[in-house]
Amino acid sequence: MSERKRVEAMAWVCPVPLRQYDRVLLGHGGGGKLSAELVEHLFVPAFGSAPEHGLHDSAVLEPGEGRLAFSTDSYVVRPLFFAGGSIGEIAVNGTVNDIAMSGGQPIALSCGFIIEEGLAMDTLGRVVELMAGAARTAGVSIATGDTKVVNRGAADQLFINTAGVGRIPDGVDIRPDRASPGDVVIVSGEIGVHGVAVMSEREGIEFGTRVRSDSAALNGLVGAMLDAYLDIHVLRDPTRGGVAASLCEIAAAAGVGIKFEESLLPVPAEVAAACSFLGLDPMNIANEGKLIAIVPPEGVDDVLNAMLSHEHGAGAMVIGTVNDEHPGVVTAVTRLGATRVVDLPLGEVLPRIC
Template identity: 50%
Template structure:
C-alpha cells in the first residue's frame, strides 16, 4: 500500500496537505483550521464480534480526524450495494452507523448510493468522509516527532484483526476475542486539552502497531525503539496469533491510538489516558532514539533485538 501511494498517487495528486503524510489533511478555510479525511471499508464478514461494517466506517473516520487533533463534526456516506443484498441487512447497518454517529456527536450531512450487478460488489462497500475543527494552537503531525519523544499506546493491540478472522474462518478460540472497535476522539481530546505537548497521534489500523511505527520512522526520519514486554496484549490474542502463525504487532486495531510526546510528560499523559475507559490499559512502549534512520527495532522479552520492517503484503486481508 505504501508503495502504491509513493509511486502512483502522490506523483499524481501531490500537494502541501498530502505531503504531511497524516491520517487526514489539515487545511485553512475562512480563518479556521479544518481537518478532512476519507476512507473506504470493505471488511468481510460485514458483522464480527464487537462491531460491523457500519460502526467501523463511522469510528474509523472519526478516529482519523481525531488523530489530527480535530474535533469531528460532519460525515458523508457513500454506499456501493451489490444486487441481492437483503434490505433488512442494509437497514441494520444504516441504523448501526446512526447509533455510532450519535455516540461520537457527529452528523451525517450528505451521501450517495450506487447499486452494482450481482457478483460485482461482495455485498456492500462503504465510504465515509469527515470534517472537523482543529483548535487554534494545536499542531499534530509526523514532522513534529523528534529524538527523545516517548511512544505510548492507549491499550492492548491486535484484537480487531483476530475478531474478524475468527468469524471469517469459523474459528472457535478457548477465549472469544471481541474487536476493540471504538471512537477515540474523546481520548485524544482529553490528552490535548490536558496541556500535553502531543507531537503526533496515529491509530494502528491496517498493518497494526508495527506499520504505524514504521510510517512515523520513515516520515519523520527517526529511529524508533520499542520494548515487547511493555506492549499490552490480551492472552487470547497472543494465543490465537501463536496458533495461526501471526505476529500480533502487525494485526489491526480499531479503537486504539499511538501517541508521540516529550518523555518528560509521559506520566501526565498516561494519567490522562487512564482516566478514560478506553485508555485504562495505556502504556509507554518505547522511545524515539535518534534521527535519520527511518527504522524500528524491538527489544524482545528475551533481551534480543529484532528489526520491525514493513510487511510486503497483508497478514490478514480485508479487516477494515
C-alpha cells in the same frame, strides 16, 4: 459527547414503505422513486439529519475560525457483522479516528453506499442503524450521502465510503514528522483484538474465549489528552498493518529511530494464542479503537493520566522511545533482551506454514 442511544440493530424492522422489497433492487440506486423512499424512510430517520431547508445536493457546514482536518476512507469488511462490531461502526469510527489523529474534533461525515443488488433490506437497515448509533456516540452528524446499487457480483454485499471534516483546536500541531529524539511512545490499550475477532469470524476459528473487536471512536480520548497537554507530537491509529506498520511509517516520516520493549506491549492472551496458532505477529494485526501517541518527555505524565482516566485509554502503556541512533528504523527489544528490526510487512499478512 451525546449519550449513546441503545440500538437494537439486530432486531431492526423494515419501515412500512420499504417492506414491499425485502432485497435491495438496482432501482434503489437509480435516482427515482425507489431511491427517494430509501432516503426518506431509512437514511433520514436513522441519521436524523434532514436539514431545515429540505434535502439538497450538498450539506452546508459553518466551520467557523481555524483549521480543518479532512479525511476519507472506504470500508470493505467481510463478514459485515462480527463480534464487537460491524462495517457500520467501523465506517464511522474509522473516519472519526483519522480526523482525531490530527487532533481534530469531527463536525460532519459524508457516507457513500455501494450496494450489491440483492442485499437483504434488513441487512442494510441494521448497518445503517449501527452507523447512526456510532455517529451519536462520537458526537458527529452524518450530513450527506449517496447510494449506488451495482449488479450482483460487481460488489461483495456492501461497501461504504465515509469522509469527514473536523476542527483542529488552536495550538495543536500533530503530524508524523514531529516525532523527535527523546519523545516517548504510548499505546492506548490492548493490541490485535479487532483483526483476530474478524479473522476468527471469517475463518470459523475459535480461540477459547471469544475475542470482540475494539471498534471505538477515539475523538473523545484525543480531546481529553489535548486538554491535559497540548503539544502532543504524533497520533496514529494502528489499523491495517497494526502497531508495526504505524511505527515504521512514523520513523520513516520523521527520519528518527523508534525503539520499544516487546514485554511492554499489551497483548491479550487470546490474541497471543491466536497469533501463535496461525503464525502471525500481534504487532501486524489491525486495531480499530487504539492509538499510538508520541509525546515529549515533559508531557508524558499528563497525557498518560488523561488516557488512563478515559474509557478508551484505560489500558494505556508507555512502550518505548524515539531516538536518533537508527534513523528510519524501528527496533524491538525482545523479552530475552536482544534487539531486532521491525519491518513493514510487504503486503497482506499471511499465516505461516512453519
